[in-house]
Amino acid sequence: MKQNVLSKMGRRTGVPPISWLMQTALTRPKLISLAAGFTDNSTLPVEISRKVLNEILRSPKTGQPALQYGITAGEMNLRTLTAKHLQKLDGGHDRAHSPEHVIITGGSQQLLYMTLEALCDEGDIILVEDPTYFVFLSILQSRGIKARGVKLERDGIDLAHLEEVLERLKKSGELRRVKALYLVTYFQNPTGATTSLVKKAATLKLLKKYERAAGHPLYLLEDAAYRELSFSSPSPRPSGERAGVRGFELETKGLLTPTLSSVGGGEGENAPPTSLTLPGAAERVIYTGTYSKPYAPGARVGFGILPEPIFTTVQRIKGNHDFGSANLLQQLLAGALASGLYDKHVAKVRKNYSHKAAVMKQALAEHFPKSVEIWESGGGLYFWARLPKKISAGVKSKVFQAALKADVLYVPGELCYADDPSRKKPDNEMRISFGSASVDNIREGIRRLGAVLRKALAR
Amino acid sequence: MKQNVLSKMGRRTGVPPISWLMQTALTRPKLISLAAGFTDNSTLPVEISRKVLNEILRSPKTGQPALQYGITAGEMNLRTLTAKHLQKLDGGHDRAHSPEHVIITGGSQQLLYMTLEALCDEGDIILVEDPTYFVFLSILQSRGIKARGVKLERDGIDLAHLEEVLERLKKSGELRRVKALYLVTYFQNPTGATTSLVKKAATLKLLKKYERAAGHPLYLLEDAAYRELSFSSPSPRPSGERAGVRGFELETKGLLTPTLSSVGGGEGENAPPTSLTLPGAAERVIYTGTYSKPYAPGARVGFGILPEPIFTTVQRIKGNHDFGSANLLQQLLAGALASGLYDKHVAKVRKNYSHKAAVMKQALAEHFPKSVEIWESGGGLYFWARLPKKISAGVKSKVFQAALKADVLYVPGELCYADDPSRKKPDNEMRISFGSASVDNIREGIRRLGAVLRKALAR
Numbered sequence: 001m002k003q004n005v006l007s008k009m010g011r012r013t014g015v016p017p018i019s020w021l022m023q024t025a026l027t028r029p030k031l032i033s034l035a036a037g038f039t040d041n042s043t044l045p046v047e048i049s050r051k052v053l054n055e056i057l058r059s060p061k062t063g064q065p066a067l068q069y070g071i072t073a074g075e076m077n078l079r080t081l082t083a084k085h086l087q088k089l090d091g092g093h094d095r096a097h098s099p100e101h102v103i104i105t106g107g108s109q110q111l112l113y114m115t116l117e118a119l120c121d122e123g124d125i126i127l128v129e130d131p132t133y134f135v136f137l138s139i140l141q142s143r144g145i146k147a148r149g150v151k152l153e154r155d156g157i158d159l160a161h162l163e164e165v166l167e168r169l170k171k172s173g174e175l176r177r178v179k180a181l182y183l184v185t186y187f188q189n190p191t192g193a194t195t196s197l198v199k200k201a202a203t204l205k206l207l208k209k210y211e212r213a214a215g216h217p218l219y220l221l222e223d224a225a226y227r228e229l230s231f232s233s234p235s236p237r238p239s240g241e242r243a244g245v246r247g248f249e250l251e252t253k254g255l256l257t258p259t260l261s262s263v264g265g266g267e268g269e270n271a272p273p274t275s276l277t278l279p280g281a282a283e284r285v286i287y288t289g290t291y292s293k294p295y296a297p298g299a300r301v302g303f304g305i306l307p308e309p310i311f312t313t314v315q316r317i318k319g320n321h322d323f324g325s326a327n328l329l330q331q332l333l334a335g336a337l338a339s340g341l342y343d344k345h346v347a348k349v350r351k352n353y354s355h356k357a358a359v360m361k362q363a364l365a366e367h368f369p370k371s372v373e374i375w376e377s378g379g380g381l382y383f384w385a386r387l388p389k390k391i392s393a394g395v396k397s398k399v400f401q402a403a404l405k406a407d408v409l410y411v412p413g414e415l416c417y418a419d420d421p422s423r424k425k426p427d428n429e430m431r432i433s434f435g436s437a438s439v440d441n442i443r444e445g446i447r448r449l450g451a452v453l454r455k456a457l458a459r
Numbered sequence: 460m461k462q463n464v465l466s467k468m469g470r471r472t473g474v475p476p477i478s479w480l481m482q483t484a485l486t487r488p489k490l491i492s493l494a495a496g497f498t499d500n501s502t503l504p505v506e507i508s509r510k511v512l513n514e515i516l517r518s519p520k521t522g523q524p525a526l527q528y529g530i531t532a533g534e535m536n537l538r539t540l541t542a543k544h545l546q547k548l549d550g551g552h553d554r555a556h557s558p559e560h561v562i563i564t565g566g567s568q569q570l571l572y573m574t575l576e577a578l579c580d581e582g583d584i585i586l587v588e589d590p591t592y593f594v595f596l597s598i599l600q601s602r603g604i605k606a607r608g609v610k611l612e613r614d615g616i617d618l619a620h621l622e623e624v625l626e627r628l629k630k631s632g633e634l635r636r637v638k639a640l641y642l643v644t645y646f647q648n649p650t651g652a653t654t655s656l657v658k659k660a661a662t663l664k665l666l667k668k669y670e671r672a673a674g675h676p677l678y679l680l681e682d683a684a685y686r687e688l689s690f691s692s693p694s695p696r697p698s699g700e701r702a703g704v705r706g707f708e709l710e711t712k713g714l715l716t717p718t719l720s721s722v723g724g725g726e727g728e729n730a731p732p733t734s735l736t737l738p739g740a741a742e743r744v745i746y747t748g749t750y751s752k753p754y755a756p757g758a759r760v761g762f763g764i765l766p767e768p769i770f771t772t773v774q775r776i777k778g779n780h781d782f783g784s785a786n787l788l789q790q791l792l793a794g795a796l797a798s799g800l801y802d803k804h805v806a807k808v809r810k811n812y813s814h815k816a817a818v819m820k821q822a823l824a825e826h827f828p829k830s831v832e833i834w835e836s837g838g839g840l841y842f843w844a845r846l847p848k849k850i851s852a853g854v855k856s857k858v859f860q861a862a863l864k865a866d867v868l869y870v871p872g873e874l875c876y877a878d879d880p881s882r883k884k885p886d887n888e889m890r891i892s893f894g895s896a897s898v899d900n901i902r903e904g905i906r907r908l909g910a911v912l913r914k915a916l917a918r
Contacts, residue, residue, distance in 0.1 A: 005638060005675035006772055010577040013775045019531065038528055046522030049787075053512050063505030067757035069497055072478065106565060106781045113780050118469040139779045179464060216464035298526035298786035313465055316472045320598045321572050321780075322565040326788055327757035328508075 008122075013142040017134055017395075017415045025409055032445035035409040037189065037381055038436035040356070043349045044296055045336070052335035056328075066331040072324040073315050074104025074303070078334040082303050085337060086289070089227070090273045096282040101305050103315060106325050108225050108290040108302035111314070113139055114321065115221065115286055115304070118313040119179040120145045126221075127165065127181040129157055131416035131429070133189045133223065136182060140418070147418030150181070154375065156195030157183065159202050166210045168422075180219040180286065181207060185274070186227040187380025190416045190431035194378060197272040204278055204285070219310070221286045222275050228294040228346050230271050230379035231354035271379075276305060283307050291333050293381075294346045301325065301333045353381065356434040360442050367450025369457050381435035384413070387428040391456055394427035399456050408448040467581075472601040476593055476854075476874045484868055491904035494868040496648065496840055497895035499815070502808045503755055504795070511794035515787075525790040531783040532774050533563025533762070537793040541762050544796060545748070548686070549732045555741040560764050562774060563784050567684050567749040567761035570773070572598055573780065574680065574745055574763070577772040578638040579604045585680075586624065586640040588616055590875035590888070592648045592682065595641060599877075606877030609640070613834065615654030616642065618661050625669045627881075639678040639745065640666060644733070645686040646839025649875045649890035653837060656731040663737055663744070678769070680745045681734050687753040687805050689730050689838035690813035730838075735764060742766050750792050752840075753805045760784065760792045812840065815893040815901060822902050826909025828916050840894035843872070846887040850915055853886035858915050867907040 025033050057063040073079065079102040087097045105111040120126065122144035128136065130149030140147050150165055151158035162181070169175045181203065185195040200220070207218040275285045290302035306314055318324065336342040357376075360383060364374055368385070375384035385393075393399045394414045403410065413429025432449070434442050484492050516522040532538065538561040546556045564570040579585065581603035587595065589608030599606050609624055610617040621640070628634045640662065644654040659679070666677040734744045749761035765773055777783065795801040816835075819842060823833055827844070834843035844852075852858045853873045862869065872888025891908070893901050 005578065005678075006768060007576065007578055007580045007583070009580075010768075010772045010776075013577075013772060013779065016775060016778045019778065041523045041527055042519075044519075044523045044526040046516050046519050046526060049526065050513060050516035050522070053516070054509060057505050057509035057512070060501075060503075060505050063509070064500045064503045065757075067503040067505065067508065067755035068500060069756040106785070109779075110781045117466065118472075119464065119466055121466045121468075124466070135779065135782075142776070142779055219464075296526035296787075297528040298524075300781065300785040309465060309469075313469045313472060316475060317469075317601070319475045319478065320472070320568075320594065320601055322569045322759065323594075326565070326759040326785065328755075329785055329788065 008144065009142055012144060014138070016138050021409065021411065024404065028404070028407055031404075031407045031409055032437060032441045032448070033409045034432045034434070034437060034442070034445045034449070035411045036436050037433060039293060039297055039381075040349075040352055040436055043352050044298070045341075045345045048336060048341045048345055049296065049299070049332060052332055052339065052341065055335060056331050066328045068327060070324050070327040070330065072319045074102070074324060075327065075330045075334065078104055078330045078337075079303075081334055081337045083305075086274070086276070086305070089271070090277050093273065093277040096276040096285060096287075096305060098305075101307070101311050103304050103306060103311065103318065104325050104330055105302045105304060105318065106322070107292050107297075107300045108223065108288040108304070109135065110321070111288045111302055111304040112136060112221075112223065114314045114317045115288075115306075115310065116140070116143060116145065117317050118310055119219070123177060125169070125174060125178045127162070127178065128418050129183060129188065130418065130420070130423075131190055131413060132182065132418065133184050134411075134415045136223075137416070137418055146177075147420060149418045149420045149423065152188075152191060152193055154193050156185070156193065156199035157203065159199065159206065162203065162206055166206065170210065170213050175210060175214045176216075178214055178218060179216075180221045182221045182223065184223045184225065186224050186271070187229060187377045187382070189226065189380070190382055190411065190413065191384040192375050192377025192380055192382050194272070197277075200272075200275040201278050204275060204280060207284070208280065217284060219284055219286050219307075220275055222288070224274060224287065224289045225293055226380040227271070227274075227289060228350070229353055229381065230350060231357060232271075232378065286310055294349060295333065295336065295342065299329050299332055301329050350379070353379070353434070356439060356442060357383075359439050360432070360434045360446060363443050363446035364450075367447050369450070369453055371457060372453060381433050383432045383434070385430045385432060387430070387453065388457070389428050392427045393430045397427065399452060402452045402455065403449055406448040406452055408445045408452075410449065467603065468601055471603060473597070475597050480868065480870065483863065487863070487866055490863075490866045490868055491896060491900045491907070492868045493891045493893070493896060493901070493904045493908070494870045495895050496892060498752060498756055498840075499808075499811055499895055502811050503757070504800075504804045507795060507800045507804055508755065508758070508791060511791055511798065511800065514794060515790050525787045527786060529783050529786040529789065531778045533561070533783060534786065534789045534793065537563055537760075537789045537796075538762075540793055540796045542764075545733070545735070545764070548730070549736050552732065552736040555735040555744060555746075555764065557764075560766070560770050562763050562765060562770065562777065563789055564761045564763060564777065565781070565784050566751050566756075566759045567682065567747040567763070568594065569780070570747045570761055570763040571595060571680075571682065573773045573776045574747075574765070574769065575599070575602060575604065576776050577769055578678070582636060584628070584633060584637045586621070586637065587877050588642060588647065589877065589879070589882075590649055590872060591641065591877065592643050593870075593874045595682075596875070596877055605636075606879060608877045608879045608882065611647075611650060611652055613652050615644070615652065615658035616662065618658065618665065621662065621665055625665065629669065629672050634669060634673045635675075637673055637677060638675075639680045641680045641682065643682045643684065645683050645730070646688060646836045646841070648685065648839070649841055649870060649872065650843040651834050651836025651839055651841050653731065656736075659731075659734040660737050663734060663739060666743070667739065676743060678743055678745050678766075679734055681747070683733060683746065683748045684752055685839040686730070686733075686748060687809070688812055688840065689809060690816060691730075691837065745769055753808060754792065754795065754801065758788045758791055760788050809838070812838070812893070815898060816842075818898050819891070819893045819901050819905060822905035822909075826906050828909070828913055830916060831912060840892050842891045842893070844889045844891060846889070846912065847916070848887050851886045852889045856886065858911060861911045861914070862908055865907040865911055867904045867911070869908065
């Protein structure tokens with residue numbers, strides 16, 4: 001009697017895999033977690049936040065507006081600073097970076113949620129990278145939205161496969177249910193892959209080609225949550241030629257196969273411009289970013305840049321959710337950005353993660369069997385490890401159980417694959433994070449994991 | 460081609476009436492707004508917030524956790540403090556006040572949203588007070604949930620009418636679509652009415668009676684957003700006899716008719732215990748409250764106390780929305796509560812609103828025609844005015860236009876009525892707020908509005 005009072009959505013909304021992993025971690029106090037996508041405690045901007053908040057709360061004149069209701073889309077000051085910040089990262093491009101289309105949200109997660117509310121009915125389809133961000137898959141599942149996977153290469157999705165998937169959906173009559181393609185474009189969660197600008201442009205073009213058959217726009221939903229966590233400096237590019245794309249052609253890269261190989265190694269490749277810089281972006285790109293990862297998850301300020309009619313719709317939906325995000329946090333971020341403290345902080349954060357990634361890389365080279373393929377990233381929080389296909393690293397696998405027993409936790413890669421009937425979910429992969437673990441724990445954690453893998457491979 | 464990419468919900472989500480009112484206010488700089496439900500800028504806790512945040516961000520040890528991710532349901536510390544705070548307000552009762560069932564949200568608005576997500580499919584029915592909180596109606600409309608109104612008296616809903624509505628829905632076979640009854644129980648938005656404990660108890664009993672025919676639980680969704688804004692001291696009652704209800708009987712009160720009459724006048728009636736203190740509450744009461752109104756909307760921390768399976772479902776949904784509310788704000792509220800600064804602040808806030816309500820009351824007596832019926836409240840932010848039935852005060856009425864012309868804004872009462880085919884929406888009512896206007900503007904605003912009404916009635 002009790003369960004059937006729930007909505008269909010209520011019944012569909014499952015236990016999030018991440019909370020199960022966190023629960024598991026709590027039961028083993030000595031466990032080293034290489035699973036959490038948490039940021040590093042030691043880099044959190046305690047001093048900066050104190051300074052900025054003191055400045056805001058120093059007088060009633062500045063303090064009162066920060067403690068009052070604001071505007072649903074967010075404070076114009078922060079929206080303007082955000083648009084400028086993104087323009088700077090994109091080398092001065094301002095094509096689709098209008099503050100009027102910026103909306104401030106409770107992390108980029110809330111933006112993703114509301115965008116799906118605005119776009120999708122039950123039974124609609126979102127194309128995703130294969131593998132992709134697992135909480136995004138949880139939202140889709142909960143809302144009865146289908147996900148269809150597009151193969152992921154180290155510089156972004158496999159364009160030929162995207163076309164194949166679109167063609168297949170067109171033939172089956174399902175294309176009219178497709179609303180968007182979701183890409184995590186920088187140092188992707190979980191693989192660390194960064195989508196090249198060439199691939200972004202080709203993707204937009206390909207989506208456009210299928211709009212007629214779909215009967216409506218096909219959006220590119222670009223999630224740039226990890227964008228600022230580049231190991232090398234994402235310094236502004238000269239505006240003009242390089243940042244934009246004029247005549248591009250589909251680039252087909254052979255699959256890289258060395259055991260330890262770099263994903264988007266060079267400086268330029270580490271921070272390609274967003275798809276907002278491309279022709280037609282203002283109409284078709286839904287861009288999301290966040291200050292959670294580079295600044296502080298505990299302040300949880302994210303944002304989106306949205307085309308119409310998505311902007312208006314999401315803004316109205318946000319009115320129903322919460323009338324707009326907490327002003328105090330918006331002003332904290334605005335203060336940090338305007339004072340330049342934000343940029344200084346991010347430089348420090350990048351240096352820290354870069355160091356920790358190097359430590360993990362060395363530990364992986366030392367302890368992991370050579371038959372494990374490692375995807376190394378130019379930023380973000382993750383390494384991606386692919387075991388030989390016969391070895392499962394899934395939730396119920398011997399490897400996962402042995403790792404738990406050895407007090408080390410990773411995210412089984414299979415959790416990052418959509419329920420897509422057109423292929424079996426690979427279960428031989430692992431997401432390994434250096435985000436929150438200390439340098440010592442990274443070394444020890446990889447040592448433990450390496451021992452588990454050696455044993456599994458020796459069988 | 461563009462609009463049809465939106466989901467059904469996206470297309471249904473309309474312009475919120477409140478943003479239209481705010482927009483209108485912006486175009487007339489000299490306008491006195493008695494419309495907004497904003498809190499008074501001058502009472503916002505700037506100094507307290509600075510103090511508490513400095514304490515938190517004083518050292519990395521306390522600052523880092525506040526800037527890191529937390530737990531989806533909220534920090535256990537704040538959940539415990541919240542449960543204790545509510546217990547105290549309820550006179551020591553702890554029947555349904557367990558911290559394990561407290562969830563922290565982005566204002567109580569987000570809790571309302573997620574509760575409806577957990578409970579309702581398109582076509583389901585929520586019973587509401589007639590009139591009720593208009594943003595709640597916006598959520599229902601956006602999600603395709605039907606609202607059915609129950610007549611509101613000055614001490615809560617009309618119980619005979621509730622039974623009549625339930626009986627009618629049972630006969631039409633629609634009772635199985637009913638999931639909950641939504642009541643704003645303290646100093647209601649928009650009327651200022653406070654629901655007596657006797658009525659809460661009778662309501663719970665009546666809902667229980669119809670559960671069998673519904674085939675599932677019928678929840679009482681108690682929204683206590685304005686609870687702490689009582690003009691008289693909501694001091695803890697002695698626990699035991701008075702707070703709980705043993706043998707109660709349906710109280711039928713005659714409609715009070717004096718021109719200026721008090722709604723819940725005495726101290727006890729100002730702050731009756733919540734329905735959480737009633738037998739069976741732990742299973743059937745969904746309680747929501749907020750720190751936005753009594754503390755600061757710009758910190759936007761709300762909460763719910765939820766029975767199973769609603770708690771677990773809402774917690775999972777919140778995982779998909781935002782993984783939990785910003786830790787920094789949760790710790791701000793926890794710090795304010797634990798230090799006693801919160802209680803001191805609320806006492807100050809209540810005194811301020813009490814004074815402003817008295818100013819408005821006097822102005823109403825002076826300037827409003829005697830034929831206008833005023834509902835005076837014992838707390839909150841609103842007066843409710845009912846014009847003679849032949850006079851419309853609706854959005855398109857001459858009165859509203861004349862008021863705008865005279866540079867004074869109110870909320871037309873008709874916006875607070877659900878789309879319920881069983882009755883015509885009354886359009887002769889006004890919500891008048893003393894929340895954000897200054898004492899001078901309250902006097903001047905009511906003078907202007909009084910002049911408009913005198914003119915309208917003289918026609």
